[in-house]
Amino acid sequence: MSKLSNKFKDMTDTNLLLTITIVVFFLMYIGAIVFQGKGFLKPQTFFNILNANAALIILSCGMSTVMIAGGIDISVGGMTALVTMCCAVYLDPTRGGAVANMDPNSGSVAVSMLIAVLIGLAYGLVQGFLVAYLDIQPFIVSLAGMFFARGMTTIVNTNPFNVANEKFVALKETRIIVPGMGTVNKLGKYVDAYVEIGVVVALIVVIVMFCLLRWTKLGRSFYAVGGNKQSALMLGINVKHTKFMSHIICSLLAGIGGYVYFLHVGSGAVTHAQGAEMNAIASSIIGGTMLTGGVGNIIGTFFGVLSLSTIQNIVASAGLDQAWWTGITIAAMLCIFLVVQSVVMARKKSAVKK
Amino acid sequence: MINKIVKNQIFIPIAAMLFLLLFNLVTDPTFFKIAMGQNSAGNPVLSGPLITILNNGSELAILAIGMTLVTAASGGQDISVGAAIAIAGSTILRVLCGTNTRPDTLRTPIFVAFIIGCLVAMAFGAFNGVLVSIFKIQPMVATLILYTAGRSIAAWINNNELPIISDPRFGYYGGFIPGIPIPTPFFIAALCVVIIALVLKFTNLGLYTQAVGINESSSRLNGINPVFIKWLTFVILGACVAVAALIKVSRLSSINYSVIAKDIEMDAILAVALGGNALGGGKFNMAASIIGAFVIQTLTTTLFMHNVPSDALPAYKAIVVIALVVFSAPVFRDAVSKFMKNLKNGKKKEVANV
Structure with a gap:
């Protein structure tokens, strides 16, 4: 027992919070399998969680990065909506109300991707500059960013519509079959398990961001700046540039995430990704990223998203499918993890004093 | 002399107000027209853009009072006020109507319903306050919990039904009292302003909040309890929210959970910022915040008069x-x-x- 508690003490904050998250996720999933029947046993249920949340995973990776560097960005949901609308209007100008009678297949998919990335980059540049070089609170900047994005989306186009561009629809419908995970359905027919393209993008983003945060100079300086600005400055890290870069990465990922969201839903609308910033922050926090900065892990964030969506699935399949339950469960979960974090921090502080 | 006037904090909102009024005078002089008309009940009422500003700016001014205190004490803003208004409004209607959504008579006096709504809003304010003061979570993130869950909770209180109150007396608070042509919300706001002015004059609340906001540990050494003061400011904001909620639901005699007081948190923060108060906490000027609130409403009304759709408003405000x-x-x-x-x-x- 004493050995165990020693081990517990030796754990860094990152690992402790990460372990809590992963354990919680597996407990929840096993609980769901035991109590709610075989639906959760099918691999496709799990893949559907991934399919529906690919965009959220990408957004959360960006959010974690910016939170590790000690900032926050609540404009990602608004940006997602802006990206979907801009890309939708570009790909299908007639339905988007921009140009009358234009062939919906004239727009190229590659250019729409470029638009998404450019929107992200522009946002990152402006917000990063305001936060890092003018020293304005990141929350205020991104709150304004969020309202700007939502307002801008309505200015681009008010009505939601589906995109009819054939090349885009083909890309949207592409299914990647996961070998060996298929199941036999009620008619005795073998059904392949599949994931969407967005999931692949999301996994690549997770791996890239994990490597970036763990093994590059920039990634390490995010932790240093988030942990303690003064010491980071004394170590010769360019604090302003680091903060700036964290916002650029977050907004870029929000642009990519917005496009993945667009690929999933295939339409542009102002109401898209409502509350996504909240889910992204919640996932990061559940995944063990500290709000105070300096502590966090992309793998944890990944599991944070999965936990969040699993609990939503559980709530839905338990029959509590009224819209309000989702909001309340996420808020409750976030609240619990926030309090856990604050307790961990308090214990760490008292340990340092001793 | 001029330098002294310019340096005064209250100069910023007044200058902004004058600028907006001047802009309106040049572009559209009908802005200043005040007409005496009759409302649907046949009572004499004043109408015109200026009256609209006084009328609609009232809730904002009331919220600005609480928001200024929260900002000063905790160095962050409460972004859940819109959601909290939905909760308080829903509670008031629930108490007035009971389970019957179309009551002919009110079940309880309006005053009792308001007191209960006030207690509920203050309880939610206290919840935010506990997270901020005891668990030391950044105010904006702590209130993000209620921001997500609030409208869901509001819908849950009334079983997602939309009660409609036919009793004309309930409409007085957000409309006109028969015989008085000036909108009632303005009187309510004026009453709140007088109360807070008296409180600031005769108690140490203002001094203590500023002390806590400027330096928490040194205020503690001087015998102030910063945890209690921070918590108290959130409870006061809760009371302000309840008053605003009464006005809001009284205007419609009903409620729409997802639309009521939408984006009002942004306006309230904007009012505080426009009043020249530091968003990072510390010194504050209540009068400047209240004028700031009316400036924001003037901006909104001006934008409306120039045919900006209401969904696009946030972009300009951002x-x-x-x-x-x-x-x-x-x-x-x-x-x-x-x-x-x-x-x-x-x-x-x-x-x-x-």
Whole structure:
């Protein structure tokens, strides 16, 4: 027992919070399998969680990065909506109300991707500059960013519509079959398990961001700046540039995430990704990223998203499918993890004093 | 003399107000027209854009009171006020109607319903306050919990039904009392302003909140309990929210959970910022915040009169926020003053060279 508690003490904050998250996720999933029947046993249920949340995973990776560097960005949901609308209007100008009678297949998919990335980059540049070089609170900047994005989306186009561009629809419908995970359905027919393209993008983003945060100079300086600005400055890290870069990465990922969201839903609308910033922050926090900065892990964030969506699935399949339950469960979960974090921090502080 | 006036904190909102009024005078002089008309009940009422501003700006002014205190004490803002208004409004209607959504008579006096709504809003304020003061979570993130869950909770209180109150007396609070042509919300707001002015004058609340906001640990050493003061400001904001909620539901005699008081948190923060109060906490000027609230409403009304759709409003307001925080950022001010000095010195040098 004493050995165990020693081990517990030796754990860094990152690992402790990460372990809590992963354990919680597996407990929840096993609980769901035991109590709610075989639906959760099918691999496709799990893949559907991934399919529906690919965009959220990408957004959360960006959010974690910016939170590790000690900032926050609540404009990602608004940006997602802006990206979907801009890309939708570009790909299908007639339905988007921009140009009358234009062939919906004239727009190229590659250019729409470029638009998404450019929107992200522009946002990152402006917000990063305001936060890092003018020293304005990141929350205020991104709150304004969020309202700007939502307002801008309505200015681009008010009505939601589906995109009819054939090349885009083909890309949207592409299914990647996961070998060996298929199941036999009620008619005795073998059904392949599949994931969407967005999931692949999301996994690549997770791996890239994990490597970036763990093994590059920039990634390490995010932790240093988030942990303690003064010491980071004394170590010769360019604090302003680091903060700036964290916002650029977050907004870029929000642009990519917005496009993945667009690929999933295939339409542009102002109401898209409502509350996504909240889910992204919640996932990061559940995944063990500290709000105070300096502590966090992309793998944890990944599991944070999965936990969040699993609990939503559980709530839905338990029959509590009224819209309000989702909001309340996420808020409750976030609240619990926030309090856990604050307790961990308090214990760490008292340990340092001793 | 001029320098002294310009440096006064209250100068900023008044100048902004004058600028907006001047802008309206030039573009559309009908802005200043006040007409005496009759409302649907046949009572004499005043109407015109200026009256609209007084009328609709009232809730904002009430919220600005609480928001200023929260900002000063905790150095962050409460972004859940819109959601909290939905909760309080829903509670008031629930108490008035019971389970019957179309009551002919009110089940309880309006005053009792308001007190219960007030207690509920203050309880939610206290919840935010506990997270911020005891668990030391950043105010904006702590209130993000209620921001997500609030509208869901509001819908849950009334079983997602939309009660409609037919009793005309309930409409007085958000409309007109028969015989008085000035909208009632204005009187309610004026009453709140008088109460807070008296409280600030005769108690130490103002001094203590500023002390906690400027330096928490030194205020603790001086015998102030910062945890209690921070918590108290959130409870006071809760009371303000309940008053605003009464006005809001009274206007419609009903409620729409997802639309009521939408984006009002942004306006309230904007009012505080426009009042020249530091968003990072510390000193505050209540009068400036309240004038700021009416400036925001003037901006909204002006934009409406220039046919800006209501969904696109946030985009314009966001630009105003960013401009404001940039101008008030210390880094920016330093840079400008340096630039001005250089300009002066440069001129002197030129003169010397000549």
